[in-house]
Amino acid sequence: xxxxxxxxxxxxxxxxxxxxxxxxxxxxxxKRFYIESYGCxxxxxxxxxxxxxxxxxxFGATRxxxxxxxxFLNTCSIREKxxxxxxxxxxxxxxxxxxxxxMLVGVLGCMAERLKSKFLEEEKLVDIVxxxxxxxxxxxxxxxxxxxxxAVNVLLSRDETYAxxxxxxxxxxxxxxxxxxxxxxxxxxxxxxxxxxRGRERSRDFESIIHECKDLFQAGYKEVTLLGQNVDSYYFxxxxxxxxxxxxxxxxxxxxxxxxxxxxxxxxxxxxxxxEVLHTMAKYENICNYIHLPVQSGSSRILQLMxxxxxxxxxxxxxxxxxxxxxxxxxxxxxxxxFCTEEEKDHQDTLSIMEYSRYDFSYMxxxxxxxxxxxxxxxxxxxxxxxxxRRLQEIVEVQNRLSLESNKKDIGKTFKVLIEGDSKKNEKxxxxxxxxxxxxxxxxxxxxxKKGDYVIVKVNDCTQATLLGEIIK
Ligand code: SAH
Ligand code: SF4
Ligand code: F3S
Numbered sequence: 001x002x003x004x005x006x007x008x009x010x011x012x013x014x015x016x017x018x019x020x021x022x023x024x025x026x027x028x029x030x031k032r033f034y035i036e037s038y039g040c041x042x043x044x045x046x047x048x049x050x051x052x053x054x055x056x057x058x059f060g061a062t063r064x065x066x067x068x069x070x071x072f073l074n075t076c077s078i079r080e081k082x083x084x085x086x087x088x089x090x091x092x093x094x095x096x097x098x099x100x101x102x103m104l105v106g107v108l109g110c111m112a113e114r115l116k117s118k119f120l121e122e123e124k125l126v127d128i129v130x131x132x133x134x135x136x137x138x139x140x141x142x143x144x145x146x147x148x149x150x151a152v153n154v155l156l157s158r159d160e161t162y163a164x165x166x167x168x169x170x171x172x173x174x175x176x177x178x179x180x181x182x183x184x185x186x187x188x189x190x191x192x193x194x195x196x197x198r199g200r201e202r203s204r205d206f207e208s209i210i211h212e213c214k215d216l217f218q219a220g221y222k223e224v225t226l227l228g229q230n231v232d233s234y235y236f237x238x239x240x241x242x243x244x245x246x247x248x249x250x251x252x253x254x255x256x257x258x259x260x261x262x263x264x265x266x267x268x269x270x271x272x273x274x275x276e277v278l279h280t281m282a283k284y285e286n287i288c289n290y291i292h293l294p295v296q297s298g299s300s301r302i303l304q305l306m307x308x309x310x311x312x313x314x315x316x317x318x319x320x321x322x323x324x325x326x327x328x329x330x331x332x333x334x335x336x337x338x339f340c341t342e343e344e345k346d347h348q349d350t351l352s353i354m355e356y357s358r359y360d361f362s363y364m365x366x367x368x369x370x371x372x373x374x375x376x377x378x379x380x381x382x383x384x385x386x387x388x389x390r391r392l393q394e395i396v397e398v399q400n401r402l403s404l405e406s407n408k409k410d411i412g413k414t415f416k417v418l419i420e421g422d423s424k425k426n427e428k429x430x431x432x433x434x435x436x437x438x439x440x441x442x443x444x445x446x447x448x449x450k451k452g453d454y455v456i457v458k459v460n461d462c463t464q465a466t467l468l469g470e471i472i473k
Pocket of ligand 1: 078079191192193194228229230267268269294296334335336365366367368369370
């Protein structure tokens, strides 16, 4: 998470193979499926729902694509590059399909929703196309496709939340898990394809969220990240109890499960994060002091064209408020460089809002026009690619400096760290994160610790992406 991602890096590194725990008995399952996820955390969480649906039908997961009867790609449409990555990956399955009779290839997620049956025309090897709200129909679609017919279900729903499905945890570290709390998005940011691929916003049943979080804690998980495109607009009416549950109340109830369960959330639209949420964060030590607060641009004129509904000044006041109520809060952001009509002075406004907000890290992209969006219909994508790239590079450079400065400020401080596992580079070191979502690496020493334990770590050094420390107790 601490990696500073450019457009290229983000689209290519968020992919990953996933597998569900499966039995050694080769006869237990009718078929084996392999699933690979692209895009945002929502997609990764959805793949766990898909795994659960398929498991119940007797399909077993495999991490070896060669032995799969079903290959699924859970796809992303957010930028053109993300779609190209998926198309390229599909071509790699062509040979495999020729050699393995009866093998089916399915496309899930946002690209499936955007392209619908056009996908089948454009990519001949695809047999199944399923949108994000139609995963319950997967078993039938697989049967249909096994009979030689192409199968499509891209119906969007006003109420599907998969509330009753217990996700099968894929590629999990056993410490942190994602929990979807809502689906869809009602905002109409002019650049964004998500409202078209994910449909209307709907909040998941409160009790089912609490249930899932409790189950995770009982299974040994120590951290849950509550997921939604705009978590702060979570809103659930409990008809029986005559109670309205806001995001602040949901956060509180999850935090009360146990002080040993860390709570994170993503993403917050700046317009919706309330004082009530900030006060709740400040009140509970186990709600992490970290907010991903995507600004997109620092120019009020561009923000208006983007339909973000806040101005530069309003956003800056929100950052002030966060720092006032939660002084040590980590803040990160997303940026789009080179949106329609962006002038040099708008770009300078973006660089200066970065300095003002002092982001700990950011995800940075250049504008990619998406078919069907408001911006595509209304505005010309008029910034030349070289200018977009140069501006993006300048944003990346400022962020790199800000990240290093932010990390240097932590030298000498101590943090409570949740151990997530071995450090990638050295198995004699642990890797974990502090409340602010910064990665800390430190020697294991002679302490009797395991992943999922909390430990107090003093920071002695840092790089731009990582804090380096030692165990204090
Ligand atoms: N719901 C989240 C964003 C989800 S998309 C929010 O509102 O913050 C993640 C990020 O992708 C966005 O914040 C934006 O920075 C980027 N993004 C979305 N559409 C894009 C486009 N057409 N071109 C480039 N970047 C885009
Ligand atoms: Fe897209 Fe805006 Fe919704 Fe985020 S809030 S998913 S950027 S429309
Ligand atoms: Fe991509 Fe869909 Fe997420 S477009 S970013 S996978 S909601």
